[in-house]
Amino acid sequence: MINDFDLLTTCDISGFLKEEIRSIIIYKSDVNDSDIVLDINCGVGEISSEFSNLAQKVYAIDESPQAITISENNIKKHGNIDNVELMNEYDLSAIEKIENFDIAILHAKNDNYNEILDIVHEKINSKGRILILTNFLDIEVNVVNKLDELNYNPQITQVNITKGQLLYKGIKMENQNPMTIIFAKKR
Template identity: 45%
Template sequence: MLNDDEFIKTCDVPGPTKEEIRAILLYKSNVCHEDIVVDIGCGTGGLSVEFSLKAEKVYSIDKNPEAINICKKNLEKLGNLDKVSFIENDGVNALKNINTFDIALIGGSGRDLEPILDLVDSKLNHEGRILIPCILVDTKVDAVNKLKSLGYNPKIVEVNVSKGRVIDRGIMMIARNPIAIVYAKKR
């Protein structure tokens, strides 16, 4: 697992997805070397980098050109650039040009979660996996409801990570942003 500090980031493209969250997403995805992965809203590329080291192919998608640029730099530095295709577009339009895949990571939907999930469902291989890290409460509710309407049995895990900082009186725990991970497997 790569350390958060190894990633290039900017004020306009924050990230990466925290190391502990990346570890949980890798575990919950059950990624293997034959999998094709779409990373929608790739940002700095934290997930694209980690999945490029384990999967056959990764599509890194973001509508922000600076995010695509930073993601490329992080893949050159830390990942397997040869396994990644970059698509500078919103999730809906990008998915229209991808045939099938095994894992969908939906980290940035730009308020298009429902149409993205419709497309993901239509292109996800049998027993494919969907993982949605949610910062907003509304996103978890929307994700769970949409997945249920598509016939999935969504699960959710709430993750709160705190990091320790040694100070003169002891160790102070500093909370990182809590995140919910909604995940489901195609039947």
């Protein structure tokens, strides 16, 4: 796992995932070295960096040029850049271009997650895995309903990472990066 403090970040790009959450995502994805992975709305590329060392190929997709630049730097520093294709495009058009993939990881923060799930459902390989990451309750509910409509059986995991900070009076515990991970496997 890449240490949180070793990743390049910026306050202009939200959604940085703590290493504990990344480890759960890797475990839930059941990734192997023959898998092709989509990292949709990749942000600073922490997921793409991790998966580039584990999968055959990773498509890191984000419409922000700044996100793609930071992702590229993080992947070069921590991952296997030879296994990654960086796509500075709108998510729907990028996914349309990719014909073959096993795992789709969606950082659901926009209103187009239903359209993304429709395209992913049509294009993902048999027994493909979908992981949706969000910390918005309305998106969680809508995604679960959409996956049910597409005949998936979603599993919902809510993760709250709490880390301690040593103070002069003791240890202060702070909640960091609450996240819901919705996992579904194509039947």
